[in-house]
Amino acid sequence: MTRRRYFSDDENVNVERLNSLSIDALYALSEKMALDLPPDLEKVFIVEALFEAFEEDNEDRKSAGDAAVHIEEKKYSGSELDEIDASIDAAPCIVCRYNETIVHVIARDPAWAFVFWDLRDEELDELRASDSFSHLFLRVIKEPGYDGKSTASFEVVVGEEDDHWYLHLPEEDRSYRVDLYAKTGTKSRLLAHSPVIRTPRALMADSLADLDPGAAELAALSGLAILEIVQAPMRHPSRILGGFDE
Amino acid sequence: MDSGLVALVLNSHLPFVRQPDYPRFLEERWLFESLSETYLPLLRVFARLESDKVPWKLTLALSPTLEAMFGDALLRSRYTAWLKMQLELAEKEMVRCAGDPDFAPLATMYYNLYLKDSEDFTMLYSGNLLGALDFYYKKGRIDLMTSGATNAFMPIYRNYQAATTAQVEAAVVSFRAAFGRSPSGFWMPQLGWYPGIEETLSAYGLQYSVVSTRGALLGDPTPRYGSYAPVSCPNGFTTFIRDIASTNDVWSETSGYPADPAYRDFYRDIGFDLPLDYVGPYIEQNQIRTFTGFKYWSITGGNDQKAPYSPELAAARVEEHASRFLQARAAQAKAASVHMNGRPPLMVAPYDAELFGHGWFEGPGWLETVFRKAQATEDLRFVTLSEYRRSYPDNFESVPEYSSWGDGGYGGIWLEKSNDWVYRHVFKLIERMIELAERFPNESGLRERVLNQAAREVMLAQASDWPFLLRAGKSGSFARKQIEDAVTNFNRIYEMLCANTVGTEWLTKLEKRNNIFPSINYRVFRHKR
Numbered sequence: 001m002t003r004r005r006y007f008s009d010d011e012n013v014n015v016e017r018l019n020s021l022s023i024d025a026l027y028a029l030s031e032k033m034a035l036d037l038p039p040d041l042e043k044v045f046i047v048e049a050l051f052e053a054f055e056e057d058n059e060d061r062k063s064a065g066d067a068a069v070h071i072e073e074k075k076y077s078g079s080e081l082d083e084i085d086a087s088i089d090a091a092p093c094i095v096c097r098y099n100e101t102i103v104h105v106i107a108r109d110p111a112w113a114f115v116f117w118d119l120r121d122e123e124l125d126e127l128r129a130s131d132s133f134s135h136l137f138l139r140v141i142k143e144p145g146y147d148g149k150s151t152a153s154f155e156v157v158v159g160e161e162d163d164h165w166y167l168h169l170p171e172e173d174r175s176y177r178v179d180l181y182a183k184t185g186t187k188s189r190l191l192a193h194s195p196v197i198r199t200p201r202a203l204m205a206d207s208l209a210d211l212d213p214g215a216a217e218l219a220a221l222s223g224l225a226i227l228e229i230v231q232a233p234m235r236h237p238s239r240i241l242g243g244f245d246e
Numbered sequence: 247m248d249s250g251l252v253a254l255v256l257n258s259h260l261p262f263v264r265q266p267d268y269p270r271f272l273e274e275r276w277l278f279e280s281l282s283e284t285y286l287p288l289l290r291v292f293a294r295l296e297s298d299k300v301p302w303k304l305t306l307a308l309s310p311t312l313e314a315m316f317g318d319a320l321l322r323s324r325y326t327a328w329l330k331m332q333l334e335l336a337e338k339e340m341v342r343c344a345g346d347p348d349f350a351p352l353a354t355m356y357y358n359l360y361l362k363d364s365e366d367f368t369m370l371y372s373g374n375l376l377g378a379l380d381f382y383y384k385k386g387r388i389d390l391m392t393s394g395a396t397n398a399f400m401p402i403y404r405n406y407q408a409a410t411t412a413q414v415e416a417a418v419v420s421f422r423a424a425f426g427r428s429p430s431g432f433w434m435p436q437l438g439w440y441p442g443i444e445e446t447l448s449a450y451g452l453q454y455s456v457v458s459t460r461g462a463l464l465g466d467p468t469p470r471y472g473s474y475a476p477v478s479c480p481n482g483f484t485t486f487i488r489d490i491a492s493t494n495d496v497w498s499e500t501s502g503y504p505a506d507p508a509y510r511d512f513y514r515d516i517g518f519d520l521p522l523d524y525v526g527p528y529i530e531q532n533q534i535r536t537f538t539g540f541k542y543w544s545i546t547g548g549n550d551q552k553a554p555y556s557p558e559l560a561a562a563r564v565e566e567h568a569s570r571f572l573q574a575r576a577a578q579a580k581a582a583s584v585h586m587n588g589r590p591p592l593m594v595a596p597y598d599a600e601l602f603g604h605g606w607f608e609g610p611g612w613l614e615t616v617f618r619k620a621q622a623t624e625d626l627r628f629v630t631l632s633e634y635r636r637s638y639p640d641n642f643e644s645v646p647e648y649s650s651w652g653d654g655g656y657g658g659i660w661l662e663k664s665n666d667w668v669y670r671h672v673f674k675l676i677e678r679m680i681e682l683a684e685r686f687p688n689e690s691g692l693r694e695r696v697l698n699q700a701a702r703e704v705m706l707a708q709a710s711d712w713p714f715l716l717r718a719g720k721s722g723s724f725a726r727k728q729i730e731d732a733v734t735n736f737n738r739i740y741e742m743l744c745a746n747t748v749g750t751e752w753l754t755k756l757e758k759r760n761n762i763f764p765s766i767n768y769r770v771f772r773h774k775r
Contacts, residue, residue, distance in 0.1 A: 094730045094737075098674055106402055106669060107648070109656035116670050164666065195405045200648035200656060205466040214585035218472030219463060221582050223490035227460050227655070 018047040026050060028170060097163065103138070103180040105194040110172035110202035116164040117180050119191060124160065132185035136160060139188075140167060144177040144196060155181075173201045203231045250579025250626045253486070253634060254613075255456060255596035257433055258285075259309035259397055261711035261728075262762055266320055272530050273724055277315050278328045279539060281375070282363045284603035287610040289366070289378050292387065295617055302617040303628040306379065306599070307391040307433030310420040311709075313376065314762045317424065322373040329367065332360040332539065335528045339516070339540055342524075348554035352542050355557065376424050383425065389630030391431030391455075392421040395763065398708035399660045401440040401648050402669065408683075409676045411446050412705060412770045416763045418450045423765060430632055431455065435710055436660070437488065437596075437651040444483035444645070454484040454635055456596055461649025462487040470642040474582045474591035476635070477644040484635055485646050491578055492595035495571055503567040504606035507546045508559045512605060514543040514552060541607075564608050568615035576625040592634060664722075665713035671733045675704045676771075678740050683771040686743070695757065696748050697768040700739040702760055704771075707732035735760075 018026065026046045030037050035053055037046060103117035115138060127133045135157055142152040158165060169176055179193040208216045208230060224230055260280060265271035295302045315321050336357035343349040371378050382388040394400060395416035403409045414432065421429045432452040434443070439457045447455065459473050462485065469477045473487040496502050503509075517529050517538040526532035543552040544560070575593055582591035602609030620626055629637075652659035661669070679700060689697055707729055715725035735756060742748050 094671065094733045097670070104669070104673055106661060107657070108661045109654060109658055114661055114666050114669070116666070118670075164670075197405070198648075201464045201466075204463060204468055206468040211468060212470075214587075215468065215470050215472070217585050218470075218474055218582060219468065220472075221578070222463060222472035222474070222487075223459055224463065226490060227463065229460060229464060 018050055019043070029168065101180070101192045103178055103192045103194045105167075105176065105178045105197050107197045107199050108166075110199050111168060113167045113169055113176065113178075113197060113199070114164065115167055115178050115194070117158075117192065118163060119180070123191070127182050127184070128160075130184060132187075134183045134185075136162075136191075137181050137183060137188075138165070138167070139179040139181055140169070141177045141179065142171070143175050169199050172199050172203070174199055202229065204229050207231055249583055249590060249624075250575060251590050251592045251629045251634065252492070252575055252620075252626055253592060253594045253629050253631055254304040255307065255391075255433075255486075255594060255631065256288075256304060256599035256602070257307045257309075257393070257596060258312055258599040259307075259393065259435070260312050260315065260600075261397060261709050262311040262314065262706060262760075264315060264318060264321055264759075264761075266759055270530070272534070272536065273721065274321065274324060275328070275536065277312075277321060278325050279537070280600050280604055281325055281367070282329070282332070282360065282539065283607070284600050284610070285375060286363045286366050287603045288599070288613070289371075289375070290362070291610045291614040292382055295614060296382075296385075296387070298618075300617050300621060301628070303387060303389075303630050303633070305389040305391060305431070305631045307393050307431070308379070308421075309393040309397055309433075309435070310395045310417045311397065311762065313420055313424050316375045318761075326364075326368060326373075329360055329364045331528060333357065333364065335525075335538060335540065336360055338524075349542050351557075352555060353540075356540055380425050386630075386633075389431065389632045390421075390425065390429065391433045391631070392417040392429040393433035394435040395420070396705045396709040397435040397711055398705070399436050399438045399650070399657065399710040399713075400434060400443055401438050401650070401657055402661060403676070403708065404440050404442065406673070406676045406680075407446070408680050408771045408773060409704070409708065410443065411449075412701065413708070414446055414450050414452070415770045416705060416766055418452070419765050419767075420763060430635075437461070437649065438657070438660075438710075439485070439646050439650070440648040441645045444479040444481055444485075448481050448483050452483070454486060454631055456486045456488060456594060456631070457646040458649045458651050458655065459488050459490050460655040461646040462644070464647035464649065465644040466647075467644055469644050471586060471589070471591075472582070474586060474593070475589060475638070476592070476594075476641050477646070478641040479645050480643060484641060486592075486594045486631055486634075488596055488651070489578075489593040492571070492575060492593050493597075495574060496595070496597060496601070503563075503571075503612065504601070504609070505545065506563050506567070507544060508556070508563045509545050510541055510555045510560065510607040511543045511545045511552060512541070512607075514541055516540045516542070560608050561611070564612045564615055568612055568619050571612075571616055572619055572623060572626060576623065579625065589638065592629070594631070659717060660710050660713045662717060664719075665716040668707075668713055668716070668729055671729065672704075672707045675707055675733060675736050678736070679704045679768070679771045680773060682740065682743060683768055684773065687769060687772060692748055692750065692753075693743075694768070696739055696743060696753060698766050699753060699757055699760070700736055700743075701766050701768040701771060702763055703732045703736040703739070705763070706760060707736070 023043055026043065027037065030046060030050055035049055037049060097118050099120055100118055101120045101123055103115065105113050105115045107113050138156040138158055140154050140156065156165065156167065175196050175198045177194055177196045180191045182189045182191055208219065211219065260276050263273040263276055265274060336353065339353040340357055343353040367373060379388060379390065383390045394413040396413065398413050400410050400413065418429060428451050430453045432447050432455050434455050437456060437458045439461050462469055462473060462477060465477060473489050476484045476486040478484050494502065496504070499505060515537045517525055517536050522533060525538060528538050529536045542555055544555045546553045578593060579591045602613055617628065620628060649655055650657060682697060682700060686693060686697060712725040712729050715721050
């Protein structure tokens with residue numbers, strides 16, 4: 001079983017957080033980001049390359065946006081500021097949590113899932129009272145079978161005050177389940193498990209070469225170039241990094 | 247033999263913004279603006295095309311929340327009052343701009359626009375826009391689709407079948423009540439598709455939907471005809487595929503037609519430009535600057551470089567852009583038809599309806615011109631989605647992948663740091679609603695009313711509009727309050743039922759406020775056995 005720790009959503013990535021990852025995890029991330037990094041690179045350079053890639057992605061997202069979304073924003077344009085507070089009663093204060101032991105996971109896209117969890121106060125108090133309790137962790141299980149067993153999983157240590165996390169999932173088009181555990185001594189105690197989710201595909205199910213020529217041509221005429229969903233050796237040529245050996 | 251088919255699809259949606267507890271409410275303007283700038287102008291386009299016997303066809307996906315607001319007596323009367331206010335402002339503007347060669351004609355244009363809206367709404371349609379749409383629906387000009395009951399982004403709720411089923415059932419029931427027949431098409435809110443939803447849709451007699459190009463091309467197996475023909479899921483449900491090229495021609499913020507410098511600028515508005523003591527009565531609480539609808543400038547350049555709006559120049563661009571749209575589709579069809587095995591390529595062009603008129607002032611005129619110019623070409627024919635499905639019932643079998651039309655192509659717009667807190671609450675509401683439906687399967691009378699209201703609150707909390715607004719940073723407080731209100735209302739009902747006490751007065755007030763889906767059946771939240 002590999003032990004990995006991935007961080008929160010990609011808009012909040014910073015150098016410090018990248019530095020907290022292992023070399024293996026950084027290489028796994030760089031693969032997901034389509035970065036072509038030389039092997040055995042020093043950590044500082046991997047972090048730098050990844051950070052730049054995340055920054056670039058965020059900039060792309062901010063500048064390009066999505067037409068559907070921007071058009072939708074126009075129809076909601078009402079006031080120049082978010083001043084509607086002034087015209088409505090204060091919203092009722094809702095509880096932040098429900099004091100229950102649960103864990104949920106939602107697939108956001110092929111690479112990221114949102115996990116949120118909670119632990120009953122009594123249960124957490126009981127754990128804290130135990131001398132052997134060391135920490136809580138999430139176990140991310142790939143392709144869980146009906147018996148809950150799987151050949152692959154990784155763990156993410158979470159703080160006692162944490163209640164949500166964006167998990168970077170290693171593979172698209174795979175099923176995952178997330179379990180919430182407490183580590184007590186050498187034992188791991190299962191507290192809750194999520195329903196199974198599946199990450200969507202990021203790349204086409206068939207390679208273009210396997211399609212008949214007419215189908216491949218129509219796929220191209222449908223906008224494949226814009227979508228970047230074709231499996232190709234270099235999907236982001238601008239991210240080929242050649243300066244590390246200088 | 248057609249060389250190319252075009253299916254224009256307009257997605258008509260606004261969230262449920264009815265606020266009867268307040269005499270005036272900012273977000274209700276969303277509805278009024280869309281009525282004046284989009285729906286009434288579009289109905290005028292339809293009437294002119296019909297009168298001139300132009301063979302126009304389009305598909306319109308009407309969300310149940312907008313459908314409910316179109317039919318709501320309170321909102322109808324408030325819209326009439328809003329029009330009166332707009333006409334008053336238009337009269338003041340005609341006085342203010344008198345003698346100005348650039349602005350005086352525009353002030354008159356707005357006066358005429360609101361006067362026409364007022365006449366059409368009150369006299370021609372008697373406030374019944376659903377009836378107006380039904381007229382064209384029955385004539386076969388418009389194919390009406392329904393959509394998720396409260397515009398929920400379905401992939402997020404895929405592990406709660408009861409919740410997705412409730413979104414479908416309430417939509418179908420509302421549609422039947424409004425139009426007297428069952429819908430055959432279902433618009434996935436935000437084009438949010440996931441494999442498996444076709445089973446729920448088919449169970450309600452729905453036959454087709456629209457998915458993003460990404461979702462279709464990521465489908466398994468890869469569609470034989472790309473986006474130029476729909477695909478059928480193994481259960482026979484048809485998914486039409488958005489055509490990227492026609493989407494970008496109209497929607498691209500930089501190169502799309504609406505970005506042309508000659509068109510009217512959306513953002514420069516007298517609500518922001520003129521002194522408060524002048525515009526005060528026409529904005530919120532006399533002091534919160536809002537859009538008034540009176541806009542005098544063309545897009546041209548930055549705020550300090552804008553030229554006055556010229557309807558004549560804009561009209562010339564409309565003609566050109568309509569021609570370009572048709573030429574581009576014809577060229578596309580020609581290129582695709584070589585590989586289509588004799589089947590005419592279909593280009594499905596879905597747009598947000600509010601783009602036409604509200605976002606893009608000249609949009610209704612462009613749409614009208616496209617239909618008129620298309621008469622002169624034998625290369626293209628407009629079809630509705632249901633018409634196409636009848637003509638081409640056999641399609642390549644493939645199941646589209648989880649996808650949306652949002653940035654990134656999946657769920658990132660509706661699930662990110664600004665809005666992810668929502669789901670802890672909405673999931674809890676769904677679980678509690680399922681629990682209530684299981685515990686009280688055969689209630690009637692007051693308890694049934696309570697349970698039905700609980701189901702309404704769950705669905706209102708599911709609206710994808712709220713996470714969207716939280717992310718956009720516009721009306722975020724309003725969005726937050728909508729979620730918090732729904733959560734609070736639901737939890738109060740839940741506690742009342744657990745304690746076996748019901749506050750009748752409070753319930754009645756809530757039913758009157760959130761009066762959507764009068765025929766809702768809470769039992770839809772029971773686990774499917």
